[in-house]
Structures are given as C-alpha cells and as structure tokens.
Amino acid sequence: MKTIIALESIEKHFSGSVVIPPLSLSIAEGEFLTLLGPSGCGKTTLLRMIAGFEEPTAGEIFLDGKPLTNVPPYRRDMNMVFQQYALFPHMTVEENILFGLKMKKVPAAEQQRRLEEVLQYTHLAELRKRTPKQLSGGQQQRVAIARAIVNNPKVLLLDEPLGALDYQLRKSLQLELKNLQKNLGITFVYVTHDQEEAMAMSDRIAVMNKGRIEQIASPAEIYNHPRTLFVATFIGENNIFRSGDASIAVRPEKIRLYPLEVEPDKHRMTGQITDMVFLGNLRKLYIRLYDEDMTVLAHEYAGDSRGWRAGDQVAIGWAPEDEVTLRC
Amino acid sequence: MLTTKRLKLLALPALMWLGALFVLPLLMIAALSFLKRGTYGQIVYQGTLDNYARIIDPLYGDIFLDTLAVSVLTTFISLVCGYPLAYHISRLRRSAQQVWLLLVMIPFWINFLVRSYAWVIILRSQGVVNTVLQSLGLIDEPLPLLYNSGSVLLGMVYTLLPFMVLPIYVSLEQMDRRKLEAAYDLGATPWKAFWHVTLPMTKSGVVTGSILVFVSSIGMFVVPDVMGGAKSALIGNVIQNQFLSARDWPFGSALSIVLMLLSMLLIFLYYRAANAAGAKEGAA
Numbered sequence: 001m002k003t004i005i006a007l008e009s010i011e012k013h014f015s016g017s018v019v020i021p022p023l024s025l026s027i028a029e030g031e032f033l034t035l036l037g038p039s040g041c042g043k044t045t046l047l048r049m050i051a052g053f054e055e056p057t058a059g060e061i062f063l064d065g066k067p068l069t070n071v072p073p074y075r076r077d078m079n080m081v082f083q084q085y086a087l088f089p090h091m092t093v094e095e096n097i098l099f100g101l102k103m104k105k106v107p108a109a110e111q112q113r114r115l116e117e118v119l120q121y122t123h124l125a126e127l128r129k130r131t132p133k134q135l136s137g138g139q140q141q142r143v144a145i146a147r148a149i150v151n152n153p154k155v156l157l158l159d160e161p162l163g164a165l166d167y168q169l170r171k172s173l174q175l176e177l178k179n180l181q182k183n184l185g186i187t188f189v190y191v192t193h194d195q196e197e198a199m200a201m202s203d204r205i206a207v208m209n210k211g212r213i214e215q216i217a218s219p220a221e222i223y224n225h226p227r228t229l230f231v232a233t234f235i236g237e238n239n240i241f242r243s244g245d246a247s248i249a250v251r252p253e254k255i256r257l258y259p260l261e262v263e264p265d266k267h268r269m270t271g272q273i274t275d276m277v278f279l280g281n282l283r284k285l286y287i288r289l290y291d292e293d294m295t296v297l298a299h300e301y302a303g304d305s306r307g308w309r310a311g312d313q314v315a316i317g318w319a320p321e322d323e324v325t326l327r328c
Numbered sequence: 329m330l331t332t333k334r335l336k337l338l339a340l341p342a343l344m345w346l347g348a349l350f351v352l353p354l355l356m357i358a359a360l361s362f363l364k365r366g367t368y369g370q371i372v373y374q375g376t377l378d379n380y381a382r383i384i385d386p387l388y389g390d391i392f393l394d395t396l397a398v399s400v401l402t403t404f405i406s407l408v409c410g411y412p413l414a415y416h417i418s419r420l421r422r423s424a425q426q427v428w429l430l431l432v433m434i435p436f437w438i439n440f441l442v443r444s445y446a447w448v449i450i451l452r453s454q455g456v457v458n459t460v461l462q463s464l465g466l467i468d469e470p471l472p473l474l475y476n477s478g479s480v481l482l483g484m485v486y487t488l489l490p491f492m493v494l495p496i497y498v499s500l501e502q503m504d505r506r507k508l509e510a511a512y513d514l515g516a517t518p519w520k521a522f523w524h525v526t527l528p529m530t531k532s533g534v535v536t537g538s539i540l541v542f543v544s545s546i547g548m549f550v551v552p553d554v555m556g557g558a559k560s561a562l563i564g565n566v567i568q569n570q571f572l573s574a575r576d577w578p579f580g581s582a583l584s585i586v587l588m589l590l591s592m593l594l595i596f597l598y599y600r601a602a603n604a605a606g607a608k609e610g611a612a
Contacts, residue, residue, distance in 0.1 A: 053509055073512040074521075086510035090528045099524070100514035151514065 001028035003062075004155060004187050005050060010059035012045055012211075019045055020211040022059065027155075032181050032188045034198040037208035038234070043191045044159055046208075050189065051080050051157050064154065074103070078155035079148035083163055085140045087132040093143050094119075094128040100151040114150050121180075122146040138169050145180070155187045162197065174200050195235050199223070207231045229326045239296050240326075247326040254322035255298035257285070257308065258315040267315035271296065276310055287314060361581035369575030379582035388566070388583070392590070395563040398477065399545040402484040403492075406541045407534065409485070410492030414533075417493075418500035429497070432490050440487070444554040447483055448474060451555075475557030483551040488544050492537040499533025500526075535602050539595055546591050563587055 005027040012020040020042045027033050035043040048054040050061060052073030061068045068076060079100070087096050097118060101111045119125045122142045132140055141161060148156055161177075162170045178201045181188045192198055198205050199219045206216040207230070215227045226232035232240065232249040239255065241248045258267050270290050277284040285308060287296045296316055300308065308314065361379055364372040382388075417428045435443060450456045453470040461467045473479060507529065511521035527534075549564030556562075563583065570580030 051513060053512075073509070074515050074517055080510070080513045082506050082510060084504075084506065086504065086506035088507060088510070088525060088529075090531075099511070099516075103511075103515035103517075103520060147514070 001031070003027065004029040004064055005189070006062040007046075007050075008060050008062070010046070010049065010061065011057045012042070012049065012054065013057045018211065023211070023213060025206065025213065025216070027187060027189060029187055030185050032178070032190065032201055032203045034190045034192060034202040034205045035208055036192060036195060036198040036205050036235075039193055041208040042211035043193075043208050047080075047157050047159055047189060047191045050155075051078065052076050077153055078157060079151050079153040080157040080159065081144045081148050081161045083159045083161070085132075085144040085161075085164075087140055087143055087147070089132055092129050092131055093124055093135070093146075096132070096143055097124075097147050097150050100147065104151070114152075118146045118150040121149075137165050138173065141165065141173065145177075149180075149184065149186065153186065155189060156181075158188060158190045160192055161190075162194075163192075170197070177201060199235075207234060209234070225324055227327055232324065232326055237297055241294075249324045249326055250318050250322060252284070252297040253299040253301075254318050255296060256317050256319075257287075257298055257300075257306065258317065260313050260315050262315055264315075267317035269296075269316045271314060271316060273308055273310050273312045273314060276308070287316060289316075357581045357584055360578050361585050363578045365576050365578050369577075371577060379579045380586070382579060383582060383586055388563075391561065391563050391566055392587075394477075395546060396590075396594075398480060398484065398562060399542055401481060402488060402545040403538050403542045405481070405485045406489050406492040407538060410489055410537065411496055411534070413489075414493045414496035414500055417497055429494075432493050435487075436490065440550060441554070443487070444483060444551055447479075447486070447555055451479060474555060477556070480552050480556040480562075483555040484545050484548060487548075487551060488541045491540040491544060495536040495540065496530060496533040499530040499536075503529050531602060531605075535599070538598065542594070542598075543591055547587065 003026045005025075007023060007025040009022045009024055010020065011018070011022050023046070035046060037043045045054060049056050052068065052071065056069075063077065088099065091099070094115065097115055098111055101114065106114075116125075119128060122145060124139070124142055124146055127135060127139060127143075132143065135143065141164075144161065158177075162173055165173065174197055177188075181201075190198075190201065202219055204216060205219055205222050206213045207222060208214065209230045215222060215231045217225075222231060222235055226235060226238075226249060229240065229247055229249075232238045232247075237252050238249045239252065241250065256267075260270060269292070271287040272290070273285055274288045274295070275284075275286040277286075281302055283300045283302075285298045285300055287298060289296060298316070300306070360371065362375050362377070364374045364376050364378070366372045413432075417425055417432075420428060448455070451473040452458075453472075453474075455473070457473060458467070458470040462470065503526065507525055508521055511525040512518075516524060547564050547567075548562065549568045552562045552565055553568075567580050567583045567587070570576045570583065574580075
C-alpha cells in the first residue's frame, strides 16, 4: 500500500508544555484511519498540524512524499470537515460548495458539473438556495462534507464531524460516511472520542493517550488484543486482573460462570453476584470476588442464561486463549 | 415570571428621557422652521415656507455639498484607518486587547474642546510641528497646517475614529475563527479569505461604524470652528450661527430639518448599497 501521509518525529509544545511528544505515523492511500482518544489527548492538535493550522514544534509531515513544513494550509491538497461545520453564513449552500473551486480558479463549466454531481451525491439538490441558518444540523453536516469533497482532495480530514448530532442521526451518518469513503476512494483521517464510531467505520484505529499513540491496528485487533492497559480499558469494557507486575485483561463476554462445586481446574476465582443489569440482548452480572478487592463484570447473553440470581455464589473462569497480557 | 408587559416598564426611563429631551425639542424645531422671524429676532407666529426657499440659495447649496464631501471623506478615511486597527486589536492576546482598547478610548476622557485646541497648538504657525521643522532647517517659512480643509479633515478623523474602531472590533471579536480556517482550507489565500469571508461577516460593524462617523461628522461644528477658520465653515457652523449670532431661529431650524432629512436619505441609500453588496458577494 502506498503511503499518502507520513508524520516523522512530529512534536508539539504549547507554551513550554509538551502536548505531543515525538510521534511517527504513516497513513496509507485510500484508508480510513481514526485518531481515537479522550479529550485533551492531542488528536485534534495532530489533525490540525496535518491541515496546516498548527505548526509542529519539530519533525516533518509528508503528503505524497513532499514535505509540508513551508506549505500554508491553502496550498495543501486536502480538505477538512470542521467540528461545528464552519459553513459561511453569508453564502447559500451552493455558494459554500463552490467556494473552494472558485478559489482555485476552476473553469466555470467544470465548477457547475462538479457542483451538480456533489449535490446529487449528498442529496442537497433541493436545498441549494438555502443559507446554513435554514438547515438542520444533519443537513449542515452534509454541506460541510459536500464543500470538502467537491475539491477532490487527496485526503479528507474530519474533526469530530458527527459530534454535534443526536444519537440516531449519528448512527445513520456513520454508515453513509463509510460508504462515501469506500466509493470515492479518498483517504479519511477521522478524529473522534467515540469508540463505537471508531469501531464502526475505521480500517485502522490509532488509540491516543497523552499525545502518544498507544496502539494502531484494525478495530478487531484493538478490541481482541489491546496492547496496553489504557487501550484495554478505553475500548469497550474489560476486567483487569493483576498478578505481580503483569496485568491480564479478559472481556466480560469471555468470562464463564460455574456453580461453586464444579471441579477447581475449570475455575480460578470465586465470588458472589452483587448486581444484575438487564439490557435486552444481554445481562450484565457484577461479581464481588472473595479473595481480591475487585468486582468482575460478566455478560450473559439471552439464550444461554443459566438463571443466575443476585446473591448466588459462583466460580469464575475463562479459556486461556481469551486472556490478553498487557504492557503497562 | 416577568411578563412582556412588565418588561416593557424597564424601557420606560430611557423612553421618557428621549421623549422629553429629544423628540419634543425636535418637534419644536420642526414647527419653528415654518414660522417667521421678527425684526429683533423674535419669533412671529405666522406660517411660511420662506425659510426653506432661502436654502435653495447656491451659497447654502455649496456649504451643504462641502459638508457632505468632508463627511464622506471623514467616514472613508476612518474606515480605511479604523478597520486595520480593529483587526490588529482583535488578533492580540486578551490582556493586550484591553490595553489597546483603553488607548483607543482615552481621548474621550479629555474634553472635546480641549483636544481640538491641542491640535491648534500642534499645527499653528508657531506650533510644535513648524517650530521643530524650522529649527531643523528643513523649512524656511512655517507651513500652513491649520485653518484649511485638510486640518478640518484631520481633526474630524481624529475625533471620530473610535466610533469606527469599536463596532468593527466587536464584530471581528464575534466572528468564529473556524470560518477563516475553513476559507484557508478551501484554498483561499489570506487576502482572499479576508475579502470573501472576514469582511462580509463583519459587515454589520462596518455599517454601524460608518453611520456613527458619518452622522457625527455631518453635524460637526466644533472642529471646523476651531481648526478650520472662517473659510472652512460647514453646515453645522451655519446652523450654530443662525441660533447664536444671527438670532434667526426659524431659518436655523429649517437648515437643521433639511440636514436631518438629507442624512436620513444618505443612510438609507448606504444601507441599501451595503445589502446589495452583501447579496452580490454571496452570488459572486
């Protein structure tokens, strides 16, 4: 796979404090890469450095092999979808979309052709004469995407583009965005703090914490084989067992519960069910361990319910292949 | 919960103030302009249109035109100087912004008349500028820096600049910087981004500032009086003279009403042009 963006030992300091310690990352052409992390982890700063709105304190960014250090944002062949869309309020939908083409002095006929194409594509044809104020959040979001992709950028940068929308809309737009990316073949660099969103759309996820990339891998790899404690606890739910220096993570759905009298080699710990939460397709069971000061979470799916009740004493076990040893 | 009716009471003091001290005198002036002046300057309660007929005299027409020219020029120069200043201030750190805004407003703390005479001290023949230039041997004769239309313009812009800077600063402050980043992102150079995004988005500040400066300069009489000398009389000075020296209140009132209508008309045209420019900008 060809590398489209390469970050080499990028660093960012803000007034003396290190926001991003030296970091390297390469993004393949046509891939959907998500920068995922809690707020303040440096993911947006990283994206803004790629876009050119922030200057790296040290290091170099390459786009298609060419260094970007002295290239201002308006000469970088990529576009951004902003968090609050940043549409131009004094222009109609159409004028917003055409803005980039006009700035680049694309011939008028070509402008019109691309405008029509992108209006069709984003289902905005009927709203073309409206101003951003007359649009709903979801519609504004479409305009922001249309305004970016009409320029045929090599890379599309997206800064929490669904953050301002309600849950249902977010779900359906996730699918749309993923399809858009597949069909256009544009490289997407997507910033979010929502792990579900990252899981649903990405080819690769870079999990960030305190300016570092803790792990970069496919969603399945990140979920099944988290490398660090941070990744194991930030993505999904996990049980972390400590033995000496090592930590072991076991997903709640991998935890198996037995009656106490089952032979001991099948189980490792014993405890008592303290709480149960019914979620429809599954039940969450919280088990207080006897030998350790810790509560274990187990998922019990509808269909294979053993009929456990709060207060029951249980033995806990898991298959050896279901445990993941973490680096700290 | 306060009802809208009770909320309206909050506006009452201001409305009463304006009503008693602005609307009422204005109506009196309007009425006066249709009355006659007696031989000793007293008002004769007899309806006439003579006062308005007198304004048609080319003498007054020229003064009106001069006033308009000076006001438009003052507004234009204030805009050209004020916008960059406001822009500069809006890009500073918070604490630095406070200092700059304070500097912009400090002249307001000093009496207007005092400030105008300060300019006289600076610009007159034996003033600061001429003395320095002469002692440096750069000039032999003092330069005529005062008592001409240039010095009037200087004084007007100096006096009215804050009225331009403050509204523009406010609209720049309210503008979401992400919009500017979006413009850069879409390939706009800094100059194009300013022209197509920042300027249209701060249009309200420009319009407000321009109207404040224009309206203030069209009726201005202190600056032309102190810094302009006899030849640079503007319509404000003529009106002042009618009331204070010539004791022709009806004629002064007629001039005031015409001046008011004229500035209202110009402001209306300006608004229309500004809106059309906005619409055109969007369509461009």
